[in-house]
Amino acid sequence: MRFDRLVAVEPTDLDIRAGEFFSLLGPSGCGKTTLLRLISGFLKPTTGRILIGGRDMAGIPPSRRPTALIFQNLALFPLMSVWENVAFGLEARGVAKAERRRRAEALLELVALAGSADKKPAELSGGQRQRVAIARALAVEPSVLLLDEPLSALDLKLRQHMRHELRAIQRRVGITFVYITHDQGEALTMSDRVAVMRRGRIEQVDTPERLYEEPATAFVATFVGGSNLVPARVRRKAGTECLAETPLGNFRARNPQDLAEGAEGLLFVRPERLRPAAGHDNRIRGRVVERAFEGPFLLFTIETSQGQRLQVQWLNEGDVHALAAEVEVGFSAGDARILPPGPLADER
Numbered sequence: 599m600r601f602d603r604l605v606a607v608e609p610t611d612l613d614i615r616a617g618e619f620f621s622l623l624g625p626s627g628c629g630k631t632t633l634l635r636l637i638s639g640f641l642k643p644t645t646g647r648i649l650i651g652g653r654d655m656a657g658i659p660p661s662r663r664p665t666a667l668i669f670q671n672l673a674l675f676p677l678m679s680v681w682e683n684v685a686f687g688l689e690a691r692g693v694a695k696a697e698r699r700r701r702a703e704a705l706l707e708l709v710a711l712a713g714s715a716d717k718k719p720a721e722l723s724g725g726q727r728q729r730v731a732i733a734r735a736l737a738v739e740p741s742v743l744l745l746d747e748p749l750s751a752l753d754l755k756l757r758q759h760m761r762h763e764l765r766a767i768q769r770r771v772g773i774t775f776v777y778i779t780h781d782q783g784e785a786l787t788m789s790d791r792v793a794v795m796r797r798g799r800i801e802q803v804d805t806p807e808r809l810y811e812e813p814a815t816a817f818v819a820t821f822v823g824g825s826n827l828v829p830a831r832v833r834r835k836a837g838t839e840c841l842a843e844t845p846l847g848n849f850r851a852r853n854p855q856d857l858a859e860g861a862e863g864l865l866f867v868r869p870e871r872l873r874p875a876a877g878h879d880n881r882i883r884g885r886v887v888e889r890a891f892e893g894p895f896l897l898f899t900i901e902t903s904q905g906q907r908l909q910v911q912w913l914n915e916g917d918v919h920a921l922a923a924e925v926e927v928g929f930s931a932g933d934a935r936i937l938p939p940g941p942l943a944d945e946r
C-alpha cells in the first residue's frame with residue numbers, strides 16, 4: 599500500500615484463519631492501521647488482493663464486507679441509551695424495534711452488561727463502555743471483527759482485565775478477531791497467532807510461545823520480551839548448534855537459521871535464561887551495576903570486563919538480598935541462539 603512515495607505496507611502474503619484471535623504487533627507507524635483499513639475496505643490496495651472467506655473484496659465497500667471495525671478512540675452516542683447504541687447498525691438494516699431491543703439485550707448479556715441496557719454511556723466505566731462498543735460491532739454479525747488498539751485509552755489495570763474479557767468474548771462468539779496493538783504483553787496473552795510488523799513489513803507470524811522462544815530476527819527478539827544481544831561469529835557448526843565466537847568468549851548456542859561457518863550474527867539470550875553459573879558450560883562473569891527489586895523477581899544488570907552489559911532476571915526464592923557485587927551467570931546452549939544481524943527494536 600502506497601501513499602504517494604511512502605510504502606506504508608509492503609506486498610505481503612498473510613493468511614488469517616477463520617475463528618482465530620490474530621494480532622498485528624509493531625511499533626507506531628509500522629503500518630498496522632493501514633493493513634486494517636485495507637481489510638475493512640476503507641482503503642484500496644495499490645497492488646494485490648484481499649480475500650475474506652475465499653471471496654475477493656475488490657470493489658466491495660466497507661458496509662457490504664463481512665467485517666466490523668472498532669477504532670483506536672471509540673465513540674458511543676452519548677444521548678442514546680446503551681441498548682440503542684448496540685442496536686444502532688440494525689436500524690439501518692430495517693430490523694424492527696422490538697427485535698432490535700431483543701438482539702441488543704442478547705449481546706449485552708454476551709459482554710456481561712445484562713443489567714445496563716437502559717443506562718447512558720456516561721454512567722458506565724471505561725471498560726464497560728469498551729464492551730458496549732464491542733457489542734455494537736458484533737450486532738451486525740460480522741465474520742471478522744477488526745480492533746484497532748481498542749484498549750489504548752484505558753488505564754493499566756482495566757486494560758489487563760479487558761484482555762481476559764476480550765479473549766473470553768472471542769471464544770464465545772467464535773468469529774475471527776484481528777487485533778492491533780503495539781503492546782507485546784497484550785499480543786502474547788490474548789492471541790492464537792501474532793504477526794510482528796516493522797516498517798510496513800511482516801517480520802514473523804507465529805504463536806506467542808514460538809515468537810518468544812524462536813524469534814526469527816533480531817527485531818522480533820528485541821521487540822517481544824527482554825533480550826541480551828552480543829555480536830558473534832559462527833566459529834564451528836555442529837548439527838543444529840554451533841560454537842559462537844564473541845568478545846565475551848566462545849559459547850555453544852543453537853543455530854536455527856543454519857548460518858554458515860564464519861558468518862557474522864548476534865548471540866541472543868533472554869534475561870531469565872541467564873542463571874546462576876553452576877552446572878553450565880557457557881559462563882559469563884560480571885560486576886553488578888544496577889539492580890531492581892520487583893517482588894517476585896530481581897532484575898539486575900551486569901557489566902563484563904569488556905564493558906558489555908547484560909540484563910539478568912532471577913526468581914526471588916528468598917535469597918536475592920544476598921546478590922554479590924560480582925556474579926557469574928551461565929546458560930545452556932538450548933537457551934541461546936545465533937541470529938542473523940539486523941535492526942533492533944528501539945521502541946517498546
Ligand SMILES: Nc1ncnc2c1ncn2[C@@H]1O[C@H](COP(=O)(O)OP(=O)(O)OP(=O)(O)O)[C@@H](O)[C@H]1O
Pocket residue numbers: 601604606624625626627628629630631632633780
Ligand atoms: N492517509 C495517509 N496518507 C499518507 N500517509 C499515511 C496515511 N495513513 C498512514 N500513513 C503513513 O503510513 C505509515 C503507516 O501508518 P499506520 O497508521 O498504518 O501506522 P500504525 O502502525 O497504525 O501506527 P500507530 O501505532 O501509531 O497507530 C505511517 O508512516 C503513516 O504516516
Ligand SMILES: [Mg+2]
Pocket residue numbers: 630631632746
Ligand atoms: Mg494505528
